[in-house]
């Protein structure tokens with residue numbers, strides 16, 4: 001069935017692609033790369049299952065989106081998950097657990113030859129993943145597709161950010177997150193989930209401005225970098241809340257956030273930026289944060305400002321042991337759907 005013949009009022013058919021759409025890579029404009037990877041997570045597992053759980057929850061979504069109607073007709077498609085990535089994640093995750101456990105006993109990785117070898121393998125694995133995603137994204141761009149990424153932990157989008165910079169030119173990142181993710185090689189892992197924004201500052205020269213929103217868990221080293229690096233502008237959760245308590249509206253704060261973004265914007269959405277009641281199984285939940293509506297409103301305002309979203313990711317969605325009992329995937333699927341719609345809207349005249 002061609003996507004134009006699809007009845008959006010019908011029951012979601014599980015043999016169809018994400019959101020129940022009858023898409024293929026050929027008839028879809030936006031490709032959502034699933035990256036089931038959580039090698040370096042530091043607190044708890046589960047985010048590698050994010051793409052799978054989001055797809056399962058996505059069949060329940062109704063298609064009407066008041067902020068961006070009918071854009072699904074452009075076609076959203078998620079390819080099969082790559083089996084090599086799944087296997088490699090499982091193996092390297094096990095290695096990382098041994099390293100983290102050794103560190104938490106107060107030991108150094110480099111004092112243990114075997115662990116040091118495993119650490120080298122993990123760093124090589126992160127590098128390989130980045131290159132794989134970069135090549136995949138460049139290939140899709142050359143076929144006139146748009147690309148977004150569904151993690152996995154927050155280390156996963158680096159390859160897409162790199163490809164987006166090369167394909168679209170200068171851009172800024174709008175990061176929604178509880179964490180700053182500015183650590184240099186956290187726990188020895190070059191491509192740590194806690195290092196994604198540090199790495200993008202190092203590796204992607206087209207990335208001119210990083211605008212962080214909702215940050216509320218960070219270390220001294222990260223705070224120093226926020227202060228000293230002119231490309232970073234951080235809107236701490238603490239300061240946002242204080243501004244609201246003192247009478248500023250969310251609209252005023254959004255206008256301020258958006259004013260720091262250049263014309264082309266990459267959105268990196270770590271679901272732990274939300275209030276943890278909406279993502280209680282995420283890898284590293286922190287109290288505070290946002291309602292989904294606030295972030296939806298912020299994204300809508302970005303699009304209304306005339307800025308163009310060039311690519312995006314949603315990461316750190318998990319589901320815990322009992323996914324039936326979890327709201328995370330349902331929230332993640334709806335956020336992803338609306339991001340797709342606003343993304344297409346911002347590219348309407350591109």
Ligand SMILES: [Mn+2]
Pocket residue numbers: 154177178179181193270
């Ligand atoms: Mn993060």
